[in-house]
Amino acid sequence: MKAGGMLARRDFLALGGAALAAPLLVRDAFAQLPTDTPLHGISVFGDLKYGADFAHFDYVNPDAPSGGRIVTQSPARIYNQNFDTFDTLNMYVLRGNAAFGMDLTYASLLASSSDETSSMYGYVAETVVVSEDRLTWRFTLHPDAAFHDGTPIKASDVLFTLTTLRDLGHENIASTLREVETMETPDERTISVTLKADAGISVLLTVAGAPIFSESWWEGRDFQATLSQAPLGSGPYRVGRFNFGSFIEFDRVADHWAVKRPVMVGRYNFDRIRYEYYRDRTASFEAFKGGNILFREEFTSRNWATDYNFPAINDGRVKIEDYPDETPSGGQGWFFNTRREKFADRRIRQAIGMLFDFEWTNANIMYGLYERSNSFFEKSDNKASGLPNEAELALLEPFRDQLPPEVFEEPYVAPVTDGSGRDRNQMRAALAMFTEAGCKLDGRRMLLPSGEQLTIEFLGNSDTFEPHHNAFIRNLTQLGIRASYRIVDAAQYSLRLREFDFDMVVSRFTMSLFPSRFIRQVFGSVSANSPGSFNMAGMANPAIDAVLEKIIAAKSQEEFTMATRALDRIIRAEHYVVFQWHKAARWLAYWDYYDRPTVSPKYATGVLDTWWTRPDKVQATGMTG
Structure with missing residues (x-):
């Protein structure tokens, strides 16, 4: 999502291995792989792009020079991270607000390729062997694999990691790892993982992409406690200087054990990566203009359209570009908290959504740079269209009595307004929908069937997005709804999201081409009331649960696509979300100190892992040793 406000940076969820996971069962997905044969990589669909003798990924420069520094802010959060602050160095638990970049300090069994959708290659694991039933996976560790203190990475460290994440980790990774049946370490260099018979492929990819912790370093430490000491890692960077809530630096490990591994050649060329934290978006932009931040991804259309004309851009010291985005755009919007009775009726939710005038907002606030979203599956074949076909109907018919009739019609598309910001026809249609739901307009108050006035508090943690809310609130107020936008500090915002203490909140979820069991965390009843889950709307719908299982158990791309379209139809008809907007490019701005392949x-910008500092600009990046 590239938002008129801060949404991409605020709520985009990078889901690690789970985000690239496929819906198939492991035994079906990897049916093409030879068994009992050491493999250099795995691919869910089709052949690996890179053969066993590949030297490096095609999108890197193997001769890229190392050096220099890049200073940035993160565009995506993982697990317990917070865009505005951090107070712990553990990003794999629910507690606290973790620092960005901690994943740079860890190696994993396999590493993903950014020019394939579902392929992984040997990293800490030298080879992987799959059993005939495709449920047992035996990883043999590379003999050179080591932690930053020089101690070797052992199979027992991998076992400790997977067990710890399963038992004590953030629910969004723990729930996937609970689908592992057994784990064994036949010797110091071998870890054998057996999955449950009905495990989705996400389980294997999560195992393969999980960070590897040092068992000895964590001995005697509480994994779930606030972590203020840098843990022992094994990745291309180690934690450098940091100041909680302000900044954190990562220093490149010059003698990193994997520097010649094909998956690492030409990557991670900056000597230092620094993440800055600003709670005020204006302050962070001023920091960029002044050269204190060196790379910036912009998410505010107003800024992109009007503010990128300062002297450093005009004289060429700062470069800006629209970077093509070929990934599905996902779904961004205002999520209703259906745990609250006032939002229980889908007709009330639909009527509220009808009062958002996208056409006016896009033209007057976002400079006409966006398209309206209507689905979590925008820009992909998984988005539903037209009438449901035979395969979709087969999934939906058993729940016809429990679903809105609209599920079996053309999928819901938000109405197009006249762009005036006060479309009277749209107001009348919304009022009719409220009335159908048993609401009543009493003077200047919209009364719920209970007789109480309908109130909506939009929760946020930045004033950057306030104009978009205000445009929505203005129309809600016209129909007697008492609506407001409440901004709270970062800590309170995180706490209230974890406890689902909100009426409506903005989030964005990108659905990969290969959804996994993780999809339950976003849409499934199992996560509706689990603190910290990504089921923002509190969806607890038996029909959705049944379709999710079909997605996870699909045995072909066609089955997966049909099941996903069925899910899309239900979600859109139930109006859990007032969808916002999307665009097909990412806005990048950076000081002209860098080069790239x-x-x-x-499927990525490759900034942190494939760019490098031009040797003549190392000092300009602020490197002082």
């Missing part, structure tokens, strides 16, 4: 990765 001629080939870009298809």
Whole structure:
């Protein structure tokens, strides 16, 4: 999502291995892989792009020089991270607000390719062998794999990691790892993982992409407690200087054990990566203009359209570009908290959504740079369209009596307004929907069937997005709804999200081309009341649960697509979300200190892991040793 406000940076969820996971069962997904044969990588669909003798990924420069520094802010959060602050160095638990970049300090069994959708190659694991039933996976560790203190990475460390994350980790990774049946370490260099018979492929990819912790370093420490000491890692960077809530630096490990591994050649070339934290978006932009932040991804259309004309851009010291985005755009919007009775009726939710005038907002606040979203599956074949076909109907028919009739019609598309910001026809249609739901307009108050006035508090943690809310609130107020936008500090915002203490909140979820069991965390009843889950709307719908299981158990791409479209129809008809907008590019701005490969990765910008500092600009980046 590229938002008119801060949404991409605020609520985009990078889900690690789970985000790239496929819906198939492991035994079905990897049916093409030879068994009992050491493999250099695995691919869910089709062949691996890179053969066993590949030297490096195509989108890197193997001769890229190392050096220099990049200073940035993160565009995505994982697990317990917070865009505005941090107070712990453990990003894999529910407690606290973790620092960005901690994943740079850990190696994993396999590493993903950014120009394929579902392929992983050997990293800490030298090879992987799959059993005939495709449920047991035996990883043999590379003999050079080591932690930053020089101690070797052992199979027992991997076992400790997976067990700890399963038992004590953030629910969004723990729930996936609970689908592992057994784990064994036949010797110091071998870890054998057996999955449950009905495990989705996400389980294997999560195992393969999980960070590897040092068992000895964590001995005697509480994994779930606030962590203020840098843990022992094994990745390309180690924690450098940091100041909680302000900044954190990561220093490149010059003698990193994996520097010649094919998955690492030409990557992670900056000597230092620094993340800055600003709670005020204006302050962070001023920091960029002044050269204190060196790379910035912009998410505010107003800023992109009007503010990128300062002297450093005009004289070429700062470069700006629209970077093509080939990934599905996902779904961004205002989520209703259906745990609250006032939002229990889908007709009330639909009527509220009808009062958002996208056309006016796009033209007057976002400079016409966006398209309206209507689905979590925008820009992908998984988005529903037209009438449901035979395969979709087969999934939906058993629940016809429990579903709105609209599920079996053309999927819901938000109405187009006249762009005036006060479309009277749209107001009348919304009022009719409220009336159908048993609401009553009493003077200047919209009364719920209970007789109470309908109130909505939009929760946020930045005033950057306030104009978009105000445009929505203005129309809600016209129909007697008492609506407001409440901004709270970062700590309170995180706490209230974890406890689902809100009426409506903005989030964005990108659905990969290969959804996994993780999809339950976003849409499933199992997560509706689990603190910290990503089920923001509190969806607890038996029909959705049944379709989710079909997605997870699909045995072909066609089955997966049909099940996902069925899910899309239900979610859109139930109006759990007032969808907002999307665009097909990412807005990048950076000081002209850097260079990059001629080939870009298809599914990422590659900034942190494939760019490098031009040797003549090292000092300009602020490196002082």
